[in-house]
Amino acid sequence: MSTLTPTTPAKPARGIRSIEGKAPRAQRESPFARVSAMIVMAVFTLYFLVPIWWLLVAASKNRSQFNSTNPLWFADFSLFENIGNLVAYRDGVYLKWMLNSALYAGVGALVGTIIAGMCGYALAKYNFPGRELIFNVVLGGVLVPATALALPLFLIFSQISLTNTFWSVFLPSLVSPFGVYLARIYASASVPDELIEAARLDGAGELRTFFTVSVRMMVPALVTVFLFQFVAIWNNFFLPLIMLRDETLFPVTLGLYAWNSQVNQIPVLRDYVLIGALLSIIPLIIIFLLLQRFWRNGLSAGSVK
C-alpha cells in the first residue's frame, strides 16, 4: 500500500508559520480572491447551520406552537422551561445519561486514541513482516457491516457475563480502525525518521521516544483522531442498544432513541427528544473548542529544538 506513505521531500525542514496564516509579507492575494473565498464560506455556513438553528428554535417552543408558528424564529421563548422539564422527567435520568456518555466517550476516546496512535505509528515507522497484512486485516474488519456483528458481540460478552455493564459498551468502543489509518498517515508525514534515529542513538527506548518525541509531532493528528472517536462513541447508539438493559447505564443517544420510539404512546416525549438532542450537542461543541488550539499550523513541537 505504497499510496498511503506520502512522498515527503528529502529535507523536511521545519518552519514556524504564524497562527491563522496571516502572511507577514505583502499580500499577494487579490481582493477578488478573498471576497470570493469568504462568500463561498458564508454560503456554506448557512447550509450547515440553518438546520441547527431550526433545532434551537424548535426546542424553545411549546408543543402547541410547534406547527403553527414560523419555524425559523422564536415564538414564546420557553427554552429554559423546557430544559427544566426535561431534567426533572423521571428523576433526572437525562443527566445520568449525559454523565454516562461523558464517561464512555471521554475515557473511551482517550484510551482509544492512544492505542490507535501507537498502532498506526508502529505501522508507519517500523518495518516488520506482517506489517501490510495487519494493515489490510484492519481494513478488512471495517468492510463487514456492524449489523451482522451485533449478535456475535453479544454472545462474546454473554460468555464472560459482562452484558448490561459499563464494560460491554466501553471496551468495544476503544477499537478505532479509522484512527489507526489516520495515525499511520500522519505519523508518516509528520514524524521524521531522523528524529527517531537521533533519540535511539541517545539511548532512549522506543516507547519513550514515542511518548516524548513523536507524539508532539503528531499532536494535530491525534487531536483529530480523539475528536472523531469522541463524537463517534457519543453518538453511537447501536452498540449500547444491544448490550444494555439497565436504563441507568444508557448513553444519551440511546436514551433519546428509546424515548423517540415511545412517542406514539407518550407524545410529550417528542419535545424532550428535541431538547435533549440540542443539549447533547453542547458537550461536543465544548470539546471541539477546547481542542481547537491544537490545530496549529507548522509544528509547535519545534520546542524540541
Add this chain to the structure above:
Amino acid sequence: MQIKKRAAAVALLTAATVVLTGCASGSTTSAGDAAACEPSEGKVDLTFTTWIPGMEDAVKVWNDENPDVQVKVQTGPNGNGGTYQNFFNQLKAGNAPDLGQIEYDALPNFRVQDGLMDLAACEGVLDAKNDFVDWTWGQVNFGEDDAVYAVPQDAGPMAMFYRTDLFEANNIAIPTTWEEFAVAAEAVRATGGYITNFSQSDINQFAGFVWQAGGSWFENDGDNWTVDLASPESVKVADYWQDLIDRDLVSTNPPWTDEWNNAYNTGSNWTWNSAAWGANSIASGAPDTSGKWSVALSPQWASGDNAAGNWGGSSTAVFKGSKHPYEAAQFALWLNTSDEALTMLNKSANLYPAAKSGLELPALKEGIEFYGGQAIYDVFAEASAQVSPDFIWGPTMTQVYNDTSDGFKGAVTGNGTLSDALTSSQKSTIDALEAQSIPVNK
C-alpha cells in the same frame, strides 16, 4: 513469518468460533412441554423488560407487598425498535430476563423461536382464562386449550374517532357502513378536507380492518401454516381503500409525522379509525382541536353487522430458561388483573386493559374533555366485545409488515395497487417461512 501469522489467525478464528457456537446451543426442552412450575425457596429476584412508561410505579406496589419476590424493571426502546431483537439475542445466549413485554402479533414468532414458557402448570394461570376478554386469551394460547404462553395485558379494539363539529357544520351524516363512509368521503372532499388518512406503514391497522371483515391472514393446523394475505376479505378491504386513494378521497401522509399531526390539528383530516390507545395520540398531536372530537363504532361492511377489529395490544410473557416461573407467573397475573396495577398503567401509558374487571375501572367510565365530555371507553368496551377470536398472527410478522408496507408505499405513489402488494408479500412471506424451515402450505 507471514505464513505463521496467517496460521495463527486462522487458528484463533476457529477456536473462537467453536467457543461461541458452544455457548449458542438451543434449549433442550421440546416445545409444548408444560414445565413443572414449583414455587422457589427463599427470596426471589425477577427481571422484567418492558417499554411501558410508568411500569416502575406499578411494580413498586407489588414489591412493597411482596418482600420475598422482588421485580426489577428494565427498559429500552419498544419491541420493534430493537427490544425484540435483543430478546432473541438473549435467548440465544441464555441470559434472557424472566419476564418480557411482547405484543400479540410478535408472540407466534417467539413461540416458533422456542422462547416462551408454557404457564399451564403454574397455579392459577389456566383458571384465569375467564378473567380476560375471550379473544385476548386466544392470542396467548395459540388455540391450545390446555396451554398458555403469556398473560394478556392490554387490547386495542378499534372504533372511529371523528370531528363532531365538522360533520355537523357541513351537514354530513356520520357513516355507519363502509359504503356510507365512501359517500361521506366525497362530501368531505368537496369541502376541501379529507375524511381520513390512509396509512402506508401501519400494516397492523390494516390487519385490524381485515380482522373486522372476518378474514385471517394465517392459519395453523398444528402441522403446517397457511398464509392467506390475499384472502377474499383481505382483497375486499384492499380494493376498498385503493378506490378511495385513486379518487383522491383520502390523504396519504406518512403516519406519525409532524405532517400527519398537522393534518389533524388543522382540520384537514376529519376521522381516524384507530384503537383505544389512540385517544391520547390525537390529544397530543392535535391540541388545537380539543373538545371537538367524538368516538363512534367503526363502519360496518353490511348494515346491522357488529364486528370490530383490533390494533395492537400486548402481553406479559415468561421466557424459557427463567429460574422462577412460578413467581413470574404470579406477578404477571397480578400485573394484568389487579385493579391497582391496571389503573396505574391506564393512567401512565393509556393502556386499555384486556382483563374484564379492567373494563369497569372508574377511570374508564369518565367523560373525557378532549372528546366533548363523552365517556369514550364505553364505545371501546362495546367494540372489544365485537372482536372475533379467530384471527391468528403468523410467526414472521416483522417481515410481513416490512414487505407489505414496501408494497403499500408503492401503491400510494401510483406504482401498483394495494392488492398487488398483498399478493407479492404473500409470496415473500412463504419464502421467508421456508428460509427458516417453518412448515407452510404452498
Add this chain to the structure above:
Amino acid sequence: MSAPAVPLTDAPGSAARKRPRVAKPEKPAGAKPRVQHKGAILAFVLPFGTLFALFYLVPIGYAIYQSLLVIEREGTFGQATQVFGGLTQYILVFQNGPFWTSIGRVLAFGAVQVPIMLGLALLFALLLDSPLVRGKKFFRLAFFVPYAVPGVIAAIMWGYLYSPNLSPFRAVTENINFLSADLVLWAIANVVTWVFVGYNMLIIYSALLAIPTELYEAARIDGAGQLRIAWSVKIPLIMPAIILTAIFSIIGTLQLLAEPQVFRSFSSAVTSTFTPNLTVYSTSSIPNFNLAAAFSVVLALATFILSFTFLKFTQRKEAK
C-alpha cells in the same frame, strides 16, 4: 515527561548532515533481514490488535460460520436445529432481486455523492489553510457541528425540512417532492453530505497542517498564487489523506443504513430493502441470523472489491 536530551544542534534544513551510523553486520545471502525493536513493535501493536481481534475478527468469523448453516425444524412450533447447509444461504442471496437492485442503487449514489462531498471537503480545507479566509476558528466549528448531531434527530429535523407543508422552505418543498421515488435518493445524499463534509474537511485539514511552510516560500518566490500552490504543492502532499477519506466514504456508502432507516419513517419511497445494509438489518429482525450473515458477507465482499479496485487505480496513477 521531560524532553529527552537530544543534541539536535542542526540548523533547520541541514538534516543532510550525516550521523555516524553503526555499520550493520553483513548478512549471509538469502537470509531475511532481522526485525529490530521486536519488543517495542509488539508493545505498540498488541493493545489495539487484541481488542480488534476480539471485537471484530472473532465476530466476523462467527458470522461467516453462521452463514453456512440452515435451520431445520419439525411441526409448526417444532424444535429448531441448525445444521450445516453449505452455500444454501448464498444461493438465496444471489436469487434475491431487491438486494442486487439496492447494490446498484448505492453504487449510483456513491458515484455522485462521494466526489461532491470530498470535493467540497477539499475545497474548504484548502480555503481554511490559505490566507484567503478570516475567522477560521468559527468556520471550523460551524462546518463540524452537523457531524455532532445524533442520528435520531436527523429524522425529525429533515422530515420537517423536506415536508411539503411544514418546511421553512415551503416555497420549494410544496412544488418539488423531495421524498418521492425519483428524488429521495438524492434527498438522502444531501443529508449524508451535510453530515460528513465537515468531518472529511477536518481530516484533510489536519494533513495540510503537517506540511512544512518552507515549501510554500519557494512557490511564492516564483510568483505562484494560492490556487497554484494548492494544486501543485498541497494536494500532492496530502494525497494519502484524500485517498483515505475516499476509501472510507466508499465503504460508508455501501454500508448506508442510518439515514435511509430514518427516512423510512417519513418517506413513502424508502422500502425495507432500499440499501443492502437495510436488507441485512430487516433480515436479522425476522429473525433469520443465518441469511442475514450471508447477506453481510456478500456485501463485505462487494465493498472489498470496490475499495481494492479504487486503491489499485490510484496506485497506478501515483506510479506515473
